[in-house]
Amino acid sequence: MMNILNNYIESKLQDEGADIVGFGDLTALPSEVRKKFPVGISVAVKYPTEVIRGISDFPTSEYNKWYINLNERLDNLVTIGAEILRKKGYNSVAMTRSEVGSGESEDNTVLPHKTVATRAGLGWIGKSALLITEKYGAMIRLSSILTNAPLETANPISVSKCGDCLACAKACPAGAISGKNWEIGLYRDEFFDPLKCRKTARERAEQGFGGGNTICGKCIEICPYTRRAWQYR
Ligand code: B12
Ligand code: SF4
Ligand code: SF4
Numbered sequence: 400m401m402n403i404l405n406n407y408i409e410s411k412l413q414d415e416g417a418d419i420v421g422f423g424d425l426t427a428l429p430s431e432v433r434k435k436f437p438v439g440i441s442v443a444v445k446y447p448t449e450v451i452r453g454i455s456d457f458p459t460s461e462y463n464k465w466y467i468n469l470n471e472r473l474d475n476l477v478t479i480g481a482e483i484l485r486k487k488g489y490n491s492v493a494m495t496r497s498e499v500g501s502g503e504s505e506d507n508t509v510l511p512h513k514t515v516a517t518r519a520g521l522g523w524i525g526k527s528a529l530l531i532t533e534k535y536g537a538m539i540r541l542s543s544i545l546t547n548a549p550l551e552t553a554n555p556i557s558v559s560k561c562g563d564c565l566a567c568a569k570a571c572p573a574g575a576i577s578g579k580n581w582e583i584g585l586y587r588d589e590f591f592d593p594l595k596c597r598k599t600a601r602e603r604a605e606q607g608f609g610g611g612n613t614i615c616g617k618c619i620e621i622c623p624y625t626r627r628a629w630q631y632r
Contacts, residue, residue: 402551404487412442412480416472419443419534423518424552425545432510434492436545438552439515442476443532443539444469446619448629451538454616457607458600466540466614470496473542480544491546506593512541520553523560524581527567527618528591531560536625537618557583567618573599576618 409420421441425433433439446465454462474495481493492498494515499508513530517523522532529537559581568578579590587593600615619625 402549404548405551408440408480408483408548408550411483412476415476415479416444417442417476418445418539419521419532421516421519421521422550422552423515423520423555425515425518427518427555428510428514434545436490436492436547438546438548438550439510439518440477440480440544440546440550441512441516441519441521442473442480442542442544443516443521443535444472444476445535446538446540448538451616451620451625452629454607454620458604458614458616460608462616463604463608463612463614466612469540473540477542477544481546484544484546484548487548489546489548491544491548494543494545506597510543510545512543515543516541517557518552518555520556523556523558525559525567525618525622525624526561526565526578526580526590527571527576527622528581528587529618529622531622531624533624535628537622538620538625538628564623566621566623570617570621571596571599572603572615572617575599 412420423439425439426437450465453459477493481491484491516530522530525531531537565578568576573595575592575596577590600613603615604610604612
């Protein structure tokens, strides 16, 4: 049973265009990475199915447009959510792209959106290093809100449901995905190579639509959880 504030925030964010909203207990994480806030709200918006189907061979300009569009929508959504909470008298920070900043390198953030998402029960980290949701597979983009509001939190997800699947590892044109299963405590670089991915994603964006962005997305398109979602939506 969700409390009234959860329902209120969830429906407000859905009205504004969020496709999945979840509430996570962040207290297992060091206080400084979560800016001392106990709760993280994970917000996901989904790509249209045809846009993801369209990147089977190469990333397209349509995919690039949606990448830009969804990032803007997410920044707006979390800004609105944080504002609503502040009006209710709670502290909150919208983790927009400018607020997130970077961590010790350009491949790291202090509190990745995917960490908030697993805490909020949205999904698990796939062998691809992407968040995989039951509802839309990997064809989503994510953002987060940090708050001290008394929200009810979900059971975190700490176990992968990838099983024996190796579809993303086989399809990745960079060979960036080792095929090792994620579990809590397994650092990204132990199963995924961000440098290989970045280099190849740049090249493929160049080949696909003339470049200017680091996007590829084959690991989103090939995932059976993404493809399963195509059948229903
Ligand atoms: C840096 C970055 C990159 C780098 C590095 C990739 C990476 N996986 O880190 C590069 C340029 C290579 C890249 C590429 C891509 N990216 Co990128 N990227 C980011 C960014 C900005 C930061 C990620 C980060 O901090 N990584 C640091 C490492 C340590 O953490 P992590 O990879 O997030 O995941 C670990 C933690 O979440 C941890 N974890 C999970 N739960 C828990 C719980 C606890 C308690 C703990 C301790 C840890 C823990 O487990 C994971 C594995 O170790 C995020 C946006 C953001 N602000 O979060 C987007 C993001 C991860 N990217 C995204 C996407 C879609 C892509 C691309 C497909 C690009 C494209 N659009 O075509 C590719 C796919 C690469 C891939 N297979 O992962 C999406 C992922 C959506 C999803 N379904 O998961 C994000 C979330 C952007 C967004 N706003 O939606 N990206
Ligand atoms: S975005 Fe492309 S290069 Fe990067 S991991 Fe996914 S499939 Fe591989
Ligand atoms: S393609 Fe298979 S192994 Fe890769 S993330 Fe999806 S389910 Fe997991």
